[in-house]
Amino acid sequence: MKNHASHRLLRVAASIFALALPGLAASAAPADAYANSVKIVSSLPRTGSANAQTTSMVNGIKMAIAERGGKIGDIELVYEDWDDASPQRGNWDPAVEAANADKAIADEAVLAYIGTYNSGASKISMPKLNSAGIVMVSPGNTYPGLTKAGFGEANEPAVYRPSGKINYFRVVPTDDVQGSVAADYAKELGATKAYVLHDRELYGKGIADVFKKSAEGLGIQVVGFDGIDNKASNYKSLATKIKQSGADLVYFGGTTQTNAGQLAKDIVSAGLKVKLLVPDGCFEEAFISAAGAKALEGRCYITFGGVEAKALTGKGKDFYENYKKTYGGEPEGYAVYGYESANVVLAAMERIHKAGGTLTRENVLAEVGKTKDFTGALGTWSFDENGDTTNRTMSVNTVKDGKFTTVKVVQ
Amino acid sequence: MTETEVFIQQVILGLSNGMIIALVALGYTMVYGIVELINFAHGDVFTLGGFLALTIVGALGAAAIIDPATLGDGSHWLLLVGLVVGCGLFCGGLNVAIDKVVYKPLRRTPKLTQLVAAIGVSFILVNVALFWGGVPMNVFGDGVAAAASKDFPEVLKSSNLLGEDSNVVLCMEDIAIFAITVPLMVALAIFVKRTRLGRGMRATAQNPVAARLMGIDTDRVIAATFMIGGFLAGAASVMWSVYNNTISFQMGFRAGMDAFTAAVLGGIGSLPGAMLGGVLIGLIRAMSDQYIETRWTNVVVFGVLVLILVFRPSGILGLKQREKV
Numbered sequence A: 001m002k003n004h005a006s007h008r009l010l011r012v013a014a015s016i017f018a019l020a021l022p023g024l025a026a027s028a029a030p031a032d033a034y035a036n037s038v039k040i041v042s043s044l045p046r047t048g049s050a051n052a053q054t055t056s057m058v059n060g061i062k063m064a065i066a067e068r069g070g071k072i073g074d075i076e077l078v079y080e081d082w083d084d085a086s087p088q089r090g091n092w093d094p095a096v097e098a099a100n101a102d103k104a105i106a107d108e109a110v111l112a113y114i115g116t117y118n119s120g121a122s123k124i125s126m127p128k129l130n131s132a133g134i135v136m137v138s139p140g141n142t143y144p145g146l147t148k149a150g151f152g153e154a155n156e157p158a159v160y161r162p163s164g165k166i167n168y169f170r171v172v173p174t175d176d177v178q179g180s181v182a183a184d185y186a187k188e189l190g191a192t193k194a195y196v197l198h199d200r201e202l203y204g205k206g207i208a209d210v211f212k213k214s215a216e217g218l219g220i221q222v223v224g225f226d227g228i229d230n231k232a233s234n235y236k237s238l239a240t241k242i243k244q245s246g247a248d249l250v251y252f253g254g255t256t257q258t259n260a261g262q263l264a265k266d267i268v269s270a271g272l273k274v275k276l277l278v279p280d281g282c283f284e285e286a287f288i289s290a291a292g293a294k295a296l297e298g299r300c301y302i303t304f305g306g307v308e309a310k311a312l313t314g315k316g317k318d319f320y321e322n323y324k325k326t327y328g329g330e331p332e333g334y335a336v337y338g339y340e341s342a343n344v345v346l347a348a349m350e351r352i353h354k355a356g357g358t359l360t361r362e363n364v365l366a367e368v369g370k371t372k373d374f375t376g377a378l379g380t381w382s383f384d385e386n387g388d389t390t391n392r393t394m395s396v397n398t399v400k401d402g403k404f405t406t407v408k409v410v411q
Numbered sequence B: 001m002t003e004t005e006v007f008i009q010q011v012i013l014g015l016s017n018g019m020i021i022a023l024v025a026l027g028y029t030m031v032y033g034i035v036e037l038i039n040f041a042h043g044d045v046f047t048l049g050g051f052l053a054l055t056i057v058g059a060l061g062a063a064a065i066i067d068p069a070t071l072g073d074g075s076h077w078l079l080l081v082g083l084v085v086g087c088g089l090f091c092g093g094l095n096v097a098i099d100k101v102v103y104k105p106l107r108r109t110p111k112l113t114q115l116v117a118a119i120g121v122s123f124i125l126v127n128v129a130l131f132w133g134g135v136p137m138n139v140f141g142d143g144v145a146a147a148a149s150k151d152f153p154e155v156l157k158s159s160n161l162l163g164e165d166s167n168v169v170l171c172m173e174d175i176a177i178f179a180i181t182v183p184l185m186v187a188l189a190i191f192v193k194r195t196r197l198g199r200g201m202r203a204t205a206q207n208p209v210a211a212r213l214m215g216i217d218t219d220r221v222i223a224a225t226f227m228i229g230g231f232l233a234g235a236a237s238v239m240w241s242v243y244n245n246t247i248s249f250q251m252g253f254r255a256g257m258d259a260f261t262a263a264v265l266g267g268i269g270s271l272p273g274a275m276l277g278g279v280l281i282g283l284i285r286a287m288s289d290q291y292i293e294t295r296w297t298n299v300v301v302f303g304v305l306v307l308i309l310v311f312r313p314s315g316i317l318g319l320k321q322r323e324k325v
Helices: A002-028 A030-034 A051-066 A094-106 A119-132 A175-188 A202-217 A236-245 A260-269 A285-291 A315-327 A335-354 A361-369 B003-035 B042-062 B068-073 B077-106 B111-132 B138-143 B172-194 B196-206 B208-213 B218-244 B251-266 B271-291 B294-311
Strands: A037-044 A075-083 A110-115 A135-138 A168-170 A193-198 A221-227 A249-253 A275-278 A300-304 A374-376 A379-381 A394-400 A403-410
Touching (some): A051 A335, A110 A119, A110 A335, A119 A168, A119 A202, A175 A202, A236 B003, A260 A285, A315 A335, A315 A374, B003 B271, B042 B077, B042 B251, B077 B172, B077 B218, B111 B251, B218 B251, B251 B271
Parallel strands (some): A249 A275
């Protein structure tokens, strides 16, 4: 009996000790514990149909780290791939993204945060990471309001920068560029009446707004502007309304995850003979498999902030070849942006190390901000005063034989 | 398109969507009528029906019996009926199994316990569908992106029956929905009214204790109810997949929500109520998309629901206790 009791006591004591141990170690000697390693994390939607795209982006990040032998000087680089989506939503989840940002702040070893993919998610993590002074580089956000005033809410972007400093950078051109390229292309396709739809999300509504404004400026009549229910089983009734409006082009500001595939299908099944124009959120294989190539070919055009991987030149071409060699498949459209985001951060770390500085959150943030005339896989570019890339390359793509092909590149 | 053509088109679309909702709603209402349980897993049983349908189509394609790519060139009624029966039996069986394993042991516990159990089952089934989407089959996109929506091949010709020049589109798929759902509903009504088991169901719905005292095997009645409800969900999932040409692991969420709303609107527990509610919701959705704006459609649907519940708290046909199953 006594024996039992003491055993139990021992077990309780052991478990308390086990729980307390990591905390003890961390509080006792934080400097020692991380002196020889630093951490980079990414926060991307890994659950849901964006998974193929984000896997490809994570591969890009891993490549950038592997090319440096996983080290900056003698300091080891640790990379963690975090998910900001939940199975319930099958898409990015505000609660998970907030938890990721908190987790990054709490872990002192985290020096850089690569993410997010969805602009709406950055809206949540940006102010948190800004207060903590952690540099954030997004490989996918295109909503202009995150960095520039005059596109969304009146308090943007100041609301995301409580510290007053800039900690958020992105390597993709924003939607104000993309939306107007889309409108130009709509004009080129001979559109006279456009029906503009969006998914009621930050990114989708934002780019649809830009498209509407630019299209009207070009003399295209916007005959309808509406937000769809992205969980609806079909859009046949909506397609009928579009048919009645006499539109010859439909623009959808949205992503594969917000049901672009079903919309494309129902436009065809309603017997509509219109062109469909969608933004980069649909530039992934999952869009073709959701819509079925038949519904897209000769009808659907996808704008993208950059060019498809196989059309990259210089360092981008090396990236493409190495990617295929390492992972044995074609990279998705955003893989190179994952690679470039990691490269920008790592190059900044290397510069600090070479100059004899220590790798701290503060130093890394300052150094990333100084990125100028950076020659990477996307060409030579700099971060401007807002934290946006100076790169303006855009492409218009279509689907042919079940694959994306570029029809036009705009510099 | 003239106003009349638009109206006719929206009525066709509303009825087609509504009939599918009605089939799913019947399963909710029947189970509620007998065991007073809102079976939240019903929508997810429906999802698995769609996944089985695509798997069957894919397997037949792999065995070179059919070619999924060119399926839509001819109308494959035999395949459609086969899918309806196959997926119906599968979903019915699954529903009975869920009842046996989860709901039956909880039958005498408070209603809230059963409700939470149903939500738990729903989560399990959603994740089963998520895994199923990763099956390395051609029709599932080789299982690369498990969570992505899957394209469902056309089983029936999608060309316009009214001629390619007609503004109003009526497809074989619309006809098929009626050709499948109406006989199922009629058969159900006859079954409940005329057969011994159907009488047993009505008796159990009115008073389970009295029914048992009269010698009715209530366990058998409950199993039969889950079987029929599941069968209808399976049939509905096939029609849904064929009509929308897409399946996804989340399809049961919206279908289930619409169907549950339909069941409540028509009067939960009432068979004609569920049918009426389903068709009404389909029509309201279509009309709201056309004459209001699509972003308001959900508001309109639930607004109508609230209004009706204010004036008729037990739903449109909810008061006729005799019809309750």
